[in-house]
Amino acid sequence: MKNKPSIHDVARRAKVSITTVSRVINNATTVSAQNRSRVEEAVAFYKFKPNVSAQRLARGMNNSIGLVMPGYPGIFHSFYAIELIRGVGHACEVLHMDLVFHITNGFNPINTGNVGGVIFADVIENRRQVEAALASGVPCVIINNKADDLDVGYIAVDNVQGGEIATDYLVSLGHKKIATITGNLNTQAGAQRLKGFEQFLEKKNIPLPQGYVYQGDYSRRCARFAAEQFLKLKEPPTAIFAASDDMALETMAVLLEKGLKIPEDISIVGFDDNPACLFGPVALTTVKQPLFEMAEAAVRYLHVLITGNGAVRKKTTLAPELVVRESCSSPKK
Amino acid sequence: MKNKPSIHDVARRAKVSITTVSRVINNATTVSAQNRSRVEEAVAFYKFKPNVSAQRLARGMNNSIGLVMPGYPGIFHSFYAIELIRGVGHACEVLHMDLVFHITNGFNPINTGNVGGVIFADVIENRRQVEAALASGVPCVIINNKADDLDVGYIAVDNVQGGEIATDYLVSLGHKKIATITGNLNTQAGAQRLKGFEQFLEKKNIPLPQGYVYQGDYSRRCARFAAEQFLKLKEPPTAIFAASDDMALETMAVLLEKGLKIPEDISIVGFDDNPACLFGPVALTTVKQPLFEMAEAAVRYLHVLITGNGAVRKKTTLAPELVVRESCSSPKK
DNA sequence: CTGAAAGCGCTAACAA
DNA sequence: TTGTTAGCGCTTTCAG
Numbered sequence: 097m098k099n100k101p102s103i104h105d106v107a108r109r110a111k112v113s114i115t116t117v118s119r120v121i122n123n124a125t126t127v128s129a130q131n132r133s134r135v136e137e138a139v140a141f142y143k144f145k146p147n148v149s150a151q152r153l154a155r156g157m158n159n160s161i162g163l164v165m166p167g168y169p170g171i172f173h174s175f176y177a178i179e180l181i182r183g184v185g186h187a188c189e190v191l192h193m194d195l196v197f198h199i200t201n202g203f204n205p206i207n208t209g210n211v212g213g214v215i216f217a218d219v220i221e222n223r224r225q226v227e228a229a230l231a232s233g234v235p236c237v238i239i240n241n242k243a244d245d246l247d248v249g250y251i252a253v254d255n256v257q258g259g260e261i262a263t264d265y266l267v268s269l270g271h272k273k274i275a276t277i278t279g280n281l282n283t284q285a286g287a288q289r290l291k292g293f294e295q296f297l298e299k300k301n302i303p304l305p306q307g308y309v310y311q312g313d314y315s316r317r318c319a320r321f322a323a324e325q326f327l328k329l330k331e332p333p334t335a336i337f338a339a340s341d342d343m344a345l346e347t348m349a350v351l352l353e354k355g356l357k358i359p360e361d362i363s364i365v366g367f368d369d370n371p372a373c374l375f376g377p378v379a380l381t382t383v384k385q386p387l388f389e390m391a392e393a394a395v396r397y398l399h400v401l402i403t404g405n406g407a408v409r410k411k412t413t414l415a416p417e418l419v420v421r422e423s424c425s426s427p428k429k
Numbered sequence: 430m431k432n433k434p435s436i437h438d439v440a441r442r443a444k445v446s447i448t449t450v451s452r453v454i455n456n457a458t459t460v461s462a463q464n465r466s467r468v469e470e471a472v473a474f475y476k477f478k479p480n481v482s483a484q485r486l487a488r489g490m491n492n493s494i495g496l497v498m499p500g501y502p503g504i505f506h507s508f509y510a511i512e513l514i515r516g517v518g519h520a521c522e523v524l525h526m527d528l529v530f531h532i533t534n535g536f537n538p539i540n541t542g543n544v545g546g547v548i549f550a551d552v553i554e555n556r557r558q559v560e561a562a563l564a565s566g567v568p569c570v571i572i573n574n575k576a577d578d579l580d581v582g583y584i585a586v587d588n589v590q591g592g593e594i595a596t597d598y599l600v601s602l603g604h605k606k607i608a609t610i611t612g613n614l615n616t617q618a619g620a621q622r623l624k625g626f627e628q629f630l631e632k633k634n635i636p637l638p639q640g641y642v643y644q645g646d647y648s649r650r651c652a653r654f655a656a657e658q659f660l661k662l663k664e665p666p667t668a669i670f671a672a673s674d675d676m677a678l679e680t681m682a683v684l685l686e687k688g689l690k691i692p693e694d695i696s697i698v699g700f701d702d703n704p705a706c707l708f709g710p711v712a713l714t715t716v717k718q719p720l721f722e723m724a725e726a727a728v729r730y731l732h733v734l735i736t737g738n739g740a741v742r743k744k745t746t747l748a749p750e751l752v753v754r755e756s757c758s759s760p761k762k
Numbered sequence: 763c764t765g766a767a768a769g770c771g772c773t774a775a776c777a778a
Numbered sequence: 779t780t781g782t783t784a785g786c787g788c789t790t791t792c793a794g
Binding site: 483486 | 787
């Protein structure tokens, strides 16, 4: 249980001042080659690692970013959340920032004093936390929620457009009876995908009968119920737009179990581009959203704000993209 | 962009010393009611939050824990990893510790100087990181890997036993032709579940024909291949033990597609107790391992080591448990 | 190119 | 119960 070596130990061994050691650590150019190599030797000798707390305190700045995610059940098993975590984690590693991870119930205020910036993975029931963070002065950015009423940067996918392109594709194939299984409508993504769907149908004068909109929550479970409901309708849909790939997959499973053929009997389009959908009986046609990239962009955004060098666009909207595979075709006559 | 209030501002407004403020912040009992309420008023007035870096520096101690996870592709989409993250996150929140999240490729040394303790979510290709962390003197704990050759605490499930109880159940049902789809055999869990499987079969003198062990990697993709292989055998198995629920699910899907009935034609047991397996056409019989609890236990373990109060058991092995549902029955005569 | 000295904001003896 | 006083380990002027 040895004491950790400090900058003083290194300085003593290298026979220089702690200032010089500090310079070497921070790659300052103003150190003679001789001193530099002596310091490096001493650093190696002691396996010296600077104390991050001391650095942060002295610099008055913090190179760690907080990722706050809503803690509602199931979110951590969604492709969405995982991709964000991966993207944020990866970008942090590249930029040598620490990722501190907060799960929030929406009530406990997260301690923003402790991080240099914070990413809100979504804003569902935690607006107050965003406001508190903003008020405290830490740089913030919101992912996947166009918070236009808040003075905060965001990086979001255009989910209305996502709903539209999925629907457009189905309509272009000739479908007139299109149902949807929505995501959790408390999430902006869920609400906007539905909006895109309804909006496009209206524009094309395609009716949306009662029972064609099943209010889901992104879970496989509800997709199962939804699919069963749709099948019981007197006029079952010939195509289904599911607001997540997980739900689309479960829908397909139900349909297959009932002996239906995909896409011959019924077409499905999902949302996410979850790689799990490449395998299985029928490769899923879906709407791809650049989750990983969004997450990375959020980290870079904060990095610029924290370090103060560079400029950023405050509000970024990314376009989703249709990925055509095998789960859709024209309806049978 | 106001400057953050410091303890001095609070002290000045409350007309006390900074020490008293510090005492209030840290819930010391030795503060008069009067002073306490004045400090509280001032804290509220300034919305004062202590600077965590300064606290850590002054205390010489760090209440944050690092979670190190291997970064190989796909891990973040596994039930296993997600449950660990959830468990660690939850426990950290309860204990007021920060969770700093490290994704590692096994090469970059993680900076342990920066956390009070570290949890290794598994030890696959990162033994050197564990050794480095240990050498640096930070408290460490390993989850789900019985690293008996390292002087470090661990909390692990008995995966050999897990493989045994799954096999035992199948054997007790009367099966003689049992195949397995293994996990990634580079993981201890994968190797040990296979060991339990083989060991039990040997004990019961049940032959294990060539082709009955498919070396998988926990992914759905390989489960699909495995299932197809098994079906092509001249003597297909009447039961399959899959080393993860994901693989079991995909196996069931393949079997169902081929027109087989579960469990009448073939029995399946999985591993994990992933809630996704409750739904679907046939509820999966599986081996439950307490992932969330393991993760929580790891955090508590470190918390004790870091704060120095309390005692801990250094090596903990948890027993897995069979969860019987509907995917197994006796083989047809 | 180098080092002395003054903090960063807070905690923890130690006295009072 | 309170305040004074040293640091915690590092960065950063500012002289030299």
